[in-house]
Amino acid sequence: MLPKMDGGAPKPSQSQIAVARKMKLGFAFVLMCFLAPGQPFPHTSIHNLSLKNMDFAMNLYRKISSYHDENIVFSPLSVSTSFAALSLASHGVTYEEILKGLSLEKLAQADQPDLIPKLFQMLHGNITQNGTMIVDQGMSLFIRQHFSIEKTFEEQMKSYFYTDVKRVDFEDTQASISLINEYIKDKTGGKVTEMISSLDPLTQLMMINTFYFQGGWEMPFNPNHTHNAPFYIDNYNIPQVPMMFIEDKFEMMEDAQLGAKVLKLPYLEGVSMLILLPNKGVDYSSIEDELTAKVFLGWIKKLKKIKLEINIPKFKMEQSYSLNNILPELGFNSIFTHTANLTGLSKDVSLQVSEVLHKAVIEVDETGTTAAAATTIGIIPYSLPRTFIVNRPFFFFIYHEDTKALLFMGRMINPTKN
Numbered sequence: 001m002l003p004k005m006d007g008g009a010p011k012p013s014q015s016q017i018a019v020a021r022k023m024k025l026g027f028a029f030v031l032m033c034f035l036a037p038g039q040p041f042p043h044t045s046i047h048n049l050s051l052k053n054m055d056f057a058m059n060l061y062r063k064i065s066s067y068h069d070e071n072i073v074f075s076p077l078s079v080s081t082s083f084a085a086l087s088l089a090s091h092g093v094t095y096e097e098i099l100k101g102l103s104l105e106k107l108a109q110a111d112q113p114d115l116i117p118k119l120f121q122m123l124h125g126n127i128t129q130n131g132t133m134i135v136d137q138g139m140s141l142f143i144r145q146h147f148s149i150e151k152t153f154e155e156q157m158k159s160y161f162y163t164d165v166k167r168v169d170f171e172d173t174q175a176s177i178s179l180i181n182e183y184i185k186d187k188t189g190g191k192v193t194e195m196i197s198s199l200d201p202l203t204q205l206m207m208i209n210t211f212y213f214q215g216g217w218e219m220p221f222n223p224n225h226t227h228n229a230p231f232y233i234d235n236y237n238i239p240q241v242p243m244m245f246i247e248d249k250f251e252m253m254e255d256a257q258l259g260a261k262v263l264k265l266p267y268l269e270g271v272s273m274l275i276l277l278p279n280k281g282v283d284y285s286s287i288e289d290e291l292t293a294k295v296f297l298g299w300i301k302k303l304k305k306i307k308l309e310i311n312i313p314k315f316k317m318e319q320s321y322s323l324n325n326i327l328p329e330l331g332f333n334s335i336f337t338h339t340a341n342l343t344g345l346s347k348d349v350s351l352q353v354s355e356v357l358h359k360a361v362i363e364v365d366e367t368g369t370t371a372a373a374a375t376t377i378g379i380i381p382y383s384l385p386r387t388f389i390v391n392r393p394f395f396f397f398i399y400h401e402d403t404k405a406l407l408f409m410g411r412m413i414n415p416t417k418n
Contacts, residue, residue, distance in 0.1 A: 045107065046126060049119045050405040052103045053080050054293035056330075057406050059103070063326045065288055071417060073317050073360045073410035075211050081161070082209040083332075084120045085139060086353075088156050089345035094334045101331040117160040127400050127407075138187050140164040142180060142206040149205070149346050170203040184210060191361050195320075200354060205345070211407075218266040221246045221366035231313055232392045233414050241415045242314045243391070244366050250310065251303035252388060255295075258287050262299045263310065263388050270402060273364075274299065275312065276395035277388070284393045284411065296397070297404065312390040313415040316363040323356035360408065 057076030064072055080102050087098045099105040099116070109115050139161040143149060145168065157163040166183075168176050177196050184195045187210040199206075221244040229243040251264040259282040263275040276299075278284050324336055334340050340352040397409045 045119055046123050046403055048107060049104070049123055050400075050403045051293045051297075052107060053077060054296060054404070054406045055103045056080055056101075057409055058291045058293070059330055060326070061291065061409060062288060063329050064321065065285075065411070067326075069285075069413065071317050071319065071411065071413050073319050073362050073408060074321065074358055075360055075408040077405060077407055078209050078211045079323065079356075079358060081120055081124070081139070082207060084116050085157060085161050085163075085207070085209075086335075086342075088114065088117055088160075089150075089153050089342045090335070090340075091343055092341045093339070094341040097331050097333055097335065101327065114156060114160070117156065121160045123403060123405060126403055127405060138162075138164070138208075138210045140166065140183065140208040140210075142166050142168045142176070142183075142208065144168060144170050144204045147204050147346070150344060153345050168206070170199065170206075171201045173199045173201050176203075180206060180208065184208060188361075192359055195357065195359050203354070204351065216268050217366075218268055219246065219248055223366045226314065226366060229311065230391060231415055237414070239414070239416050243311050244314055245309070245311055247309045248307070249305050250308045250388075251305045252308065253299060253302040253304060255299065258282075258290055258295075260287060261388065262303070263308075263390075264300075264303055265310075265312075267398075271398060271400055271407070274397045274399070275388075275390060276397070277390055278392070278394070280392070284395070284413075287395070291395075296406075300404075306386060309387045310390075311387070312364075313412075314365045315412055315415040316361075317410070317412070317417075318359070318361045319410075320357070320359045323358050324353065327356060360410075362408070362410070 053076060060074070060076060060079065061072065064074065083098050083102055084104075087095055090098055096105070099108050104116055107116065107119070112118075139157065141149075141154075141157065141163055143165065154165060158165070168179060170176050177199050180199075181193065181195050185191075185193050192210075225245040226242050227245065228240045230238045231241045231243075232238050253262050254260075255262060259279045261277050261279065263277070265273045265275065267273065274296075276287070278287055328336060335342075335353045337352060338350070340350075342351040345351060393411065393413045395409070395411045398407045399405060400407060
């Protein structure tokens, strides 16, 4: 787990405020995902955006994983959307670093400075346009009272990201923390709580991006078939975990080069989970460096539907990250220093980003939000189904099928840990 900020910040004196050379700009990204689903927008640029965001996701994953050997879950789309919004306020080196850090520099066009935010707007519209699908992506700006932001920036945030703008007294830190945490809790159906534990009273603006995602399996697992079974974390740690079971036709493929198998578990309405399971004897850490958008798309193209017996653990995971400790390693440098150029946001004071907080929650179980009509295909006599038993550390990816947008990703090392 990466370090989190704890403890209340003391109220500064007027002299401290007066000498502060850089005012604070805070961010909190939230992902809350249960079980999932979208539709298409026939636009090459949308597809390119999804692929670039996938490469950013893999790069960010590798940086997070380098800090520990524990469970991981995060939303690359939530993080990249927030920085795409921030690009509207940035100029010069800061703007260039944001685009490069997001792997989007080749999509940018000098004569269309708002092209990237427009692409994100179209992508999110594409993902959420199916009315039967519960996907709620929200952006909010909590702004210090009497702090002036540029009108153009505020209008663009509302236009491209449908942003809520709220005024807050950040000097009253406890009241501000309660207000922001309550807002996040409400936007995520009560699932993400205690997002912020401390707040710098010099904060001028807090940007919140929430991502709430809920749906159901296209073919739900029967809870009566869930049973306890061993999960081989390593040779010495083998806990018993609730293992779900289903037998039907599913898509899978084998990646001989990586030494792993890939299983596709479809949700309702065009969203799927891919499970990447290293073969027995293959260390998951040896696979991490090979994860790219090209490899991911290769898996999807090679999936074949076959009869399978699937065993996969139920799991629930909640993780928090201070991404301001990681993002500089991906090239986001000046934005966290006094050299940050955020004059598109405000010309009244000098600004820099002080914190980037990300919290993700995921729960995977047998159920769906509706009763799916799962047709069981009979087994031909003497033809036994192959097995796909997820009983050791694995990777998971949830993606929107039409756009190939990666909604979130992670790895499961120990299903007994939240």
